Amino acid sequence: MAAKKLPPLKDEVERIVKEAGGWLNVIERVCPMLGPAIRNLGHSVDCPFPERHRNGGGQDDFRFSASTKQASHEGRAICSCNQDGWAPIDLLIEAGVGSSYVDVCKEIKRAFDKNGEYQAKVAPAPQRQRPRSTADDNARKVAAQKQIVKDLLPLGHPDARIGRLYFRRRGIPLNKAIGDVKFHPALPYYVTRTVKGVKVKELLGLFPAIVSAFRNGQGRVMNLHRIFLSQDGRKLDHPEVTKPKKVCSGLDNWSKASIPVATVAGCRTLHICEGVEKGWAIHLAMNETVKAANSCTSLPGQFVDRADYDDVVLWADHDPYNVVREKHGDGQTYMFKLFVELMRAGFRVCLMVPDTNPTTEAKGPDWEDIVVNEKVLEMPQAERFDYLRTRSLSGGVFTPTGHAKKLPTGGVEVQSQAA
Numbered sequence: 428m429a430a431k432k433l434p435p436l437k438d439e440v441e442r443i444v445k446e447a448g449g450w451l452n453v454i455e456r457v458c459p460m461l462g463p464a465i466r467n468l469g470h471s472v473d474c475p476f477p478e479r480h481r482n483g484g485g486q487d488d489f490r491f492s493a494s495t496k497q498a499s500h501e502g503r504a505i506c507s508c509n510q511d512g513w514a515p516i517d518l519l520i521e522a523g524v525g526s527s528y529v530d531v532c533k534e535i536k537r538a539f540d541k542n543g544e545y546q547a548k549v550a551p552a553p554q555r556q557r558p559r560s561t562a563d564d565n566a567r568k569v570a571a572q573k574q575i576v577k578d579l580l581p582l583g584h585p586d587a588r589i590g591r592l593y594f595r596r597r598g599i600p601l602n603k604a605i606g607d608v609k610f611h612p613a614l615p616y617y618v619t620r621t622v623k624g625v626k627v628k629e630l631l632g633l634f635p636a637i638v639s640a641f642r643n644g645q646g647r648v649m650n651l652h653r654i655f656l657s658q659d660g661r662k663l664d665h666p667e668v669t670k671p672k673k674v675c676s677g678l679d680n681w682s683k684a685s686i687p688v689a690t691v692a693g694c695r696t697l698h699i700c701e702g703v704e705k706g707w708a709i710h711l712a713m714n715e716t717v718k719a720a721n722s723c724t725s726l727p728g729q730f731v732d733r734a735d736y737d738d739v740v741l742w743a744d745h746d747p748y749n750v751v752r753e754k755h756g757d758g759q760t761y762m763f764k765l766f767v768e769l770m771r772a773g774f775r776v777c778l779m780v781p782d783t784n785p786t787t788e789a790k791g792p793d794w795e796d797i798v799v800n801e802k803v804l805e806m807p808q809a810e811r812f813d814y815l816r817t818r819s820l821s822g823g824v825f826t827p828t829g830h831a832k833k834l835p836t837g838g839v840e841v842q843s844q845a846a
Contacts, residue, residue, distance in 0.1 A: 450502025456538050474486075474488050474508060476521060576638075576648075579638055580609060581610070582610050589610070591660075597799065598799035608703055609638050612635055635658070639688075640652075651677075652674050654671060682722075689706070689716060695736055695831075696832070698742060699720065699765070706718070723746075726765045740777045743762035745781045746790065747790065762780075777833070778824040782819055797815065
């Protein structure tokens with residue numbers, strides 16, 4: 428008698444997933460180490476793959492999608508170490524449940540075999556490259572921040588001439604509206620050297636610096652950003668200085684905080700970008716509230732208070748196409764992730780990406796360059812955003828509910844469709 432033909436493995440797994448109540452239940456059974464993320468669905472937890480992260484080990488970076496509108500999102504996980512996210516099978520391969528699609532499917536079958544007990548494969552316990560800060564660690568960090576902050580001067584102070592010169596050289600004049608951006612007359616710069624096989628931290632010297640504060644949604648200072656300067660108001664150029672721009676050792680999860688570059692009372696529009704200088708140029712052009720993120724990877728998850736803002740304008744960098752990864756540049760990729768997050772939260776959002784042709788050798792102008800080089804500040808205020816839209820890909824990408832700044836000639840808001 429002919430053997431009974433078994434259904435394809437893919438069909439069997441689909442049946443198991445359906446009977447189990449969805450991928451999340453299947454994932455937690457075959458890979459218990461992902462349980463914390465599943466139980467905090469839609470919220471960030473520590474990445475279970477810290478080895479994929481260079482420094483912080485992925486603290487509060489990993490989460491499962493909470494979307495229930497698309498079946499394809501069920502069981503999908505995302506993290507800063509994987510821009511595109513993992514589908515369930517790929518995630519389980521990453522976790523070591525199996526080395527291939529077939530291996531993982533067979534393990535799922537074994538897990539839901541009603542004829543026997545199941546014990547999940549022992550996945551390697553994630554070893555954090557940098558453990559969470561203790562209370563003593565945080566106390567030391569706060570004390571170090573206060574040591575810097577106590578000597579900060581407003582940029583309008585007579586002794587902050589070098590700081591003002593730095594902005595003037597970039598073509599973006601200062602005024603009293605600049606926010607958590609101050610000047611330090613003599614900030615220590617340390618370098619790390621290896622002496623007899625041991626890393627030693629040594630003081631290189633004291634240099635003037637622009638110091639900016641990262642604040643979380645509650646207004647707490649989470650970290651400080653420093654731009655070290657030479658006496659002529661340029662970024663510090665020294666044989667032993669590899670990074671004239673540096674952040675301090677911040678409190679846990681500080682990367683999701685932002686620098687309040689300029690806050691305009693009663694302004695219901697928020698502008699977000701990377702970098703203090705770019706943020707200030709955008710404020711001068713728009714005369715509205717601006718916050719700056721530390722880097723492109725910190726853009727998703729930036730806190731925007733629904734009680735304070737209705738409209739958000741995202742000024743992305745246009746980074747070159749990554750040939751090795753076959754992905755678009757990080758600047759626009761991560762900013763688009765923030766665009767989607769804010770749209771889902773109910774904001775009216777506009778995404779602005781410079782219409783340039785960046786290469787690895789020449790990135791091309793960013794929004795600060797465009798504002799300065801094309802003399803946007805000399806234009807009438809009412810014409811500036813429309814002009815900058817002509818320098819943006821697709822004239823800017825808008826949420827389906829439009830945006831307060833997208834106005835036709837008649838002055839009535841356009842209900843635009845996102846591109």
